Each structure stands twice: as structure tokens, then as C-alpha cells.
């Protein structure tokens with residue numbers, strides 16, 4: 001595989017990439033070494049091992065693949081399309097895997113097969129439960145071991161137990177060997193027992209950074225064959241065969257599944273050279289150096305480049321965090337080491353943390369009260385939930401993010417925190433509704449990161465300090481001041497002036513479904529549930545309205561001024577009589593709300 005063979009991993013209408021943008025550094029030189037060289041100290045014994053692929057759909061730095069290859073002279077790679085993946089979520093019966101993630105998975109399998117074939121193997125694709133398929137293969141091929149990567153959450157652990165039991169039932173001594181391989185730091189290298197994981201991320205990070213080192217990625221031989229003779233390797237199924245309705249990505253980013261695209265994205269983000277053609281000469285290349293500015297841009301929401309977008313490939317194991325770590329190190333050696341290069345590792349460490357936390361917390365990660373068993377009042381109001389899910393809350397920032405999620409399967413980290421806070425604190429809904437909807441839609445869905453982040457966002461996580469309110473006015477002001485993001489996703493807002501896009505009002509957009517708890521007087525809310533306190537969370541802004549004295553002159557302008565403002569707001573509309581009166585009333589109301597927004601008192605968290 002060479003860098004130039006990568007397909008464009010991620011496309012966005014704002015800008016499209018192609019393989020010319022990628023570095024010329026051959027990937028093969030980074031990860032592979034010849035089998036002859038490796039065979040020097042490895043004794044491969046006769047026999048067959050099965051390699052059971054799970055969320056590790058890669059060849060590079062794959063310890064299970066390497067161990068399977070080392071332990072016998074024939075390897076049979078298998079992927080089981082487990083029907084349980086396509087059932088429904090646990091509490092609210094949403095589809096367990098949405099169409100976009102389903103399609104991403106199929107692309108991962110096609111790419112994995114291609115990459116395995118390049119090294120003399122293939123991928124056996126079977127539909128069915130691993131506990132049925134693997135023992136039968138073990139018997140047919142006389143396999144002595146099934147190698148796989150270890151998972152940490154209950155559904156996956158349950159399958160591991162069933163496979164183990166079923167293999168024992170075959171009676172030919174086949175063992176299940178589970179390998180740790182999903183984190184940047186190896187679990188066995190932690191300076192504490194994982195059950196004693198600190199409750200506070202910073203303590204974890206400091207301890208790990210001071211006391212552990214990240215292992216080198218595993219070098220995989222160029223040739224891994226032979227593989228046993230198999231009659232039918234099985235096709236990568238179509239979405240309809242999986243019972244999913246195919247969905248086109250019509251707007252925003254389209255992620256391409258698979259290791260090739262994942263590695264391509266790493267090269268693109270770290271090393272890409274953009275091509276420009278000055279007026280009078282041939283093409284020039286320059287480094288856009290996205291990694292160098294990651295810390296400053298990572299909180300963005302619009303476009304492909306504000307953050308790495310590695311998460312879908314990490315979630316399916318198409319790329320390993322150790323590979324990213326090594327590329328960061330190379331970048332620091334060859335270009336620059338700064339806060340941004342460190343910060344990618346800082347974020348990857350959050351991913352490690354949530355994975356280790358899932359071992360410590362067990363199933364409490366999925367319970368309403370979370371790891372701390374917090375008691376609270378939560379609603380499961382279907383109508384409110386659907387307005388959130390469908391991007392129809394009347395708050396453009398929420399609606400835009402939810403539309404992006406359902407259209408592309410992705411949402412920025414900033415967006416996720418905002419919509420989570422809104423669902424939990426402003427709507428007072430059971431956080432698991434949001435978490436399960438994310439489980440359906442996210443391309444990068446991973447139980448540890450998803451439920452870990454949701455429990456934090458809902459204030460029921462293991463760290464009691466992580467109980468945060470995200471004020472929509474403040475978030476809009478800080479992260480989308482021109483309203484570009486909301487206008488990209490919510491069509492009606494495009495024709496509005498920038499300053500109106502986050503607060504378009506009922507006439508230009510729609511009613512808000514609930515008032516906000518902090519930071520805004522409730523928009524133009526015709527609320528379904530009034531403004532009573534929700535969700536069992538403290539409401540520390542009582543008395544705020546009496547503190548804010550609003551005078552007519554603050555509104556701006558007197559009647560003449562209002563007419564001028566209205567003329568700019570509704571160009572081309574001839575307003576007479578009642579209609580004019582209503583528009584004036586609407587405008588005044590919005591000015592008042594905007595003033596409340598800017599003069600609101602305390603009770604907010606710094607986000």
C-alpha cells in the first residue's frame with residue numbers, strides 16, 4: 001500500500017481532497033517488515049488459527065493478527081455479521097445501527113479484505129452469531145486457537161463468554177485468546193490496577209504520563225499467508241441484505257470506511273500539501289499544517305479541518321491510537337512540537353480513560369443514575385425528544401447539530417456537548433434517550449466513549465465536578481458568531497442577516513419547544529411545558545429577571561427606528577395595518593430577549 005493509493009477519506013462540499021494532497025511517504029516503510037526478517041526469531045508451528053475480527057478492522061498494528069500469524073503457519077481471518085448488531089437499542093428500541101454506520105462498516109470489511117489479500121490472506125464473511133460460527137469453523141479447520149481483541153462492555157463481554165463456552169463444547173481443545181489492543185496506553189502498563197482508576201481524568205492523565213510509556217506499534221509482515229482453502233469466502237452484504245435502507249449523504253462530510261481511508265485521513269490531516277497555481281507558473285505545493293493549529297481550531301463545528309475526524313476509524317479499529325501517536329512524534333521531529341501536537345494525544349487519552357472507566361464502572365455506565373447512582377427526576381416526553389432528534393427545537397444551534405448528525409453520522413465534540421446539555425438540562429429528558437439516539441446514528445459510536453461522555457454531560461458520571469451547563473447564547477457567540485454553521489444546516493436561516501441567525505424568531509423560523517434554563521429568557525417560546533424546573537437539577541437563576549431592568553431606550557430606537565429596522569428585516573414586504581403591528585411586537589420582543597441574553601446574571605458554567 002502506498003500513500004498515493006488512498007482514496008479520499010472524507011469529502012465536504014466546502015472543499016474536496018484527492019490523493020495528490022497526501023504525503024509521498026510510503027506507509028509500508030512505516031509499518032511492515034519482511035516475513036523473512038521476522039521469521040528469524042519466530043517459530044511458527046503447523047496448524048491453523050482463527051483470527052476473529054471485531055472492532056479492529058485493520059492490518060497495521062494489529063496485535064491479534066500478529067499473534068495469530070506467529071502461533072501457526074495458517075491463519076483464517078473471519079468476520080461474523082452478528083444479527084444483534086442490527087436489532088434495537090436497549091431501553092428505547094431505536095435501530096441499533098443506523099444506515100450510515102452500516103454502510104461505513106461494509107466499506108471497512110471490503111477494504112480489510114483487500115488489504116488482507118495483498119498479504120496472502122482473505123476474509124471469511126459469515127452472517128450469524130460468533131458463538132455459532134466460530135466453533136463450527138474451529139471444528140472444520142481443526143483450529144487450535146481463536147484470537148481476537150478484548151472488549152470491555154457488557155454486550156461484547158457476553159458474546160466473548162458465549163464464544164468461549166461454545167468452543168469448549170467442540171471438544172478439540174480450541175482456546176479463545178483475547179488480546180488487549182484498543183488503547184494508546186496498554187492496560188497492563190497502567191501504574192494502578194484498572195479497578196482503582198482515578199475518578200478524575202486529570203489525576204489519571206498525570207499519573208499515566210509520568211509513569212508509563214506507549215508501546216511501539218506492532219510491525220506486521222508483508223506476507224501473512226497461507227490461508228486455508230475455503231469454498232466460499234462470502235460477499236460483503238448490501239445494506240438491504242442487512243435490513244437497512246441505504247442513505248445518501250447529501251450535505252456535509254461523507255466518511256469512507258476502512259483502513260486505507262483512515263490512514264489516508266491521518267496523512268491528510270498531518271502532512272497534506274495543498275496545491276495552488278500562481279498566475280504565471282506551474283503548481284506549487286504548500287503545507288496546510290492542520291496539526292500545528294489543532295488546539296486553536298478543535299472547537300469548531302463547520303468543515304472537515306477544524307479537528308482530526310479520526311474517531312469513526314478509531315471506533316472500528318481501522319487505525320490504532322498507537323499509530324497516531326507515532327505519527328505525532330514523527331511530525332514533532334520533522335515539523336514542529338507545540339501545544340497542538342500534544343493536545344491530540346491529550347484527547348486520545350480521554351478515549352483511553354473512558355475505555356478503562358468502562359471496566360471499572362461496569363454496567364452502571366448504562367444506568368439512569370450512572371456510576372454515582374444519582375437520583376433525579378427525568379422525563380421521557382416523546383414529543384420533546386422527537387423535536388430534539390429531528391432538529392426541530394426552535395434553537396438553530398441545536399437543530400443544526402442534530403441535522404448534521406442524521407445527515408452525515410458525525411457531530412463535532414462541541415456540538416455533542418451542547419445538544420447533550422440541552423436535552424438533559426433544558427428539556428429535562430432522560431439522558432439515555434440521547435445516548436441511545438447517538439448509538440443509532442454516530443459513525444464513531446463506541447459504548448465507552450458514548451456512554452462515558454453522556455454520563456459526564458448528564459452529571460451522573462464518576463467525576464462529580466463534571467456537571468456542566470452549556471448556555472446556547474454563549475456557545476453561539478463563541479463558536480458560531482457569524483451564524484455560518486447554523487445557516488449551513490438550516491436552510492431557512494440562510495437569507496437572514498448574520499446577527500439574526502441564532503435568534504430568528506417564530507416568524508422566520510419556528511417556536512422554541514422549551515425555554516432555556518440559563519442565559520436567555522426563553523426565545524420566542526410558546527413552550528409546551530412552561531418554565532418549571534426540570535430534570536432534578538438545581539435552578540440557580542431565580543430572581544434573574546427582576547435584576548434585569550429593561551428600558552425602552554435599550555430597545556433601540558423609538559417607532560421610526562423600529563420601522564427602519566423592520567424594513568431591513570423584511571425587505572420587499574409591504575406591511576400594513578395589523579401585519580405591521582404584529583411585526584413590531586415581534587421585533588420588540590426579540591430585542592428584549594436579546595438584551596436579557598447579554599445581561600443575564602450568573603449561574604452559568606464557563607464552557
Ligand SMILES: Cc1cc2nc3c(=O)[nH]c(=O)nc-3n(C[C@H](O)[C@H](O)[C@H](O)COP(=O)(O)OP(=O)(O)OC[C@H]3O[C@@H](n4cnc5c(N)ncnc54)[C@H](O)[C@@H]3O)c2cc1C
Nearest residue numbers: 307308309310311347348351413416444445446449450453
Ligand atoms: C455526548 C457525547 C457523546 C460522544 N460519543 C462518542 C462516541 O460514541 N465515540 C467517540 O469516539 N467519541 C464520542 N464522543 C467524544 C468526541 O465528541 C468525539 O470523539 C470527537 O468529536 C470526534 O471528532 P474528532 O475525531 O475530530 O476529534 P478530535 O478533537 O480530533 O480528537 C482526536 C481523538 O481523540 C478522541 N477524543 C476526543 N474527545 C474525546 C472525548 N470527549 N471522549 C473520548 N474520546 C475523545 C477521539 O478518539 C478523537 O478522534 C462523545 C462526546 C460527547 C460529548
